Amino acid sequence: MNVVLSMAISPNGLIAREDGREDWLPSENWDDFLVDAKAFNNIVMGRETYELVKKLYADYNFDNVDIAHKVIITRNQDFKAEGYAVVHSPEEAVTYLRQQSIDNVLLIGGGKLNTEFIKASLVDEIWLTVTPYIIGKGRPFISPEDFDLPLIFKESKQLSGGRVQLKYRLKEQS
Ligand SMILES: NC(=O)c1ccc[n+]([C@@H]2O[C@H](COP(=O)([O-])OP(=O)(O)OC[C@H]3O[C@@H](n4cnc5c(N)ncnc54)[C@H](OP(=O)(O)O)[C@@H]3O)[C@@H](O)[C@H]2O)c1
Numbered sequence: 286m287n288v289v290l291s292m293a294i295s296p297n298g299l300i301a302r303e304d305g306r307e308d309w310l311p312s313e314n315w316d317d318f319l320v321d322a323k324a325f326n327n328i329v330m331g332r333e334t335y336e337l338v339k340k341l342y343a344d345y346n347f348d349n350v351d352i353a354h355k356v357i358i359t360r361n362q363d364f365k366a367e368g369y370a371v372v373h374s375p376e377e378a379v380t381y382l383r384q385q386s387i388d389n390v391l392l393i394g395g396g397k398l399n400t401e402f403i404k405a406s407l408v409d410e411i412w413l414t415v416t417p418y419i420i421g422k423g424r425p426f427i428s429p430e431d432f433d434l435p436l437i438f439k440e441s442k443q444l445s446g447g448r449v450q451l452k453y454r455l456k457e458q459s
Pocket residue numbers: 291292293294299300301302304305306307310330331332333334335337338358359360361372373374375393394395396397398399401424428
């Protein structure tokens with residue numbers, strides 16, 4: 286099982302404004318996300334990401350993403366969303382997708398969930414699309430916790446609109 290955490294970030298490590306808006310990110314990020322989502326045939330997201338994107342964006346909506354497995358993680362045992370598998374921990378998400386014969390998992394945030402995956406040592410790669418736009422305040426791509434995470438650089442790629450994608454591994458491949 287290979288878990289890839291993939292995010293579009295500002296150069297100062299933010300993924301959304303405090304109220305959840307991503308208006309400063311270009312639409313190409315969504316187009317690239319769709320390509321990856323189709324290739325992985327799965328996405329895993331936190332409950333806040335699901336709800337905020339659904340509320341704020343009619344055009345960029347996970348409901349319309351036509352792939353086999355869409356997973357929401359929440360601690361709320363009563364939470365339901367049609368068309369999604371709802372699970373209650375990072376470990377449960379990975380177990381569920383393994384049972385669906387998925388080998389490569391696409392974790393799409395947000396920052397609070399990313400930190401939980403990292404603390405559980407469940408992330409194998411981090412892909413960051415650095416977008417040339419700084420917002421002074423917002424939600425971080427990793428919510429603050431006391432840990433160190435050494436990264437191994439894998440590759441970088443220049444994308445349209447001055448964006449740069451950086452790929453890292455978290456541990457040496459065996
Ligand atoms: N730029 C990008 O690439 C990008 C990508 C994704 C998201 N975003 C943005 O990020 C923002 C949301 O990020 P966020 O960090 O605030 O929230 P988030 O990580 O999307 O969601 C947090 C929620 O996930 C659930 N959760 C987290 N850890 C869990 C665990 N260990 N076990 C069970 N449930 C767990 C909890 O849901 P409950 O409270 O229901 O228990 C928690 O409140 C949105 O504005 C979204 O638009 C940006």
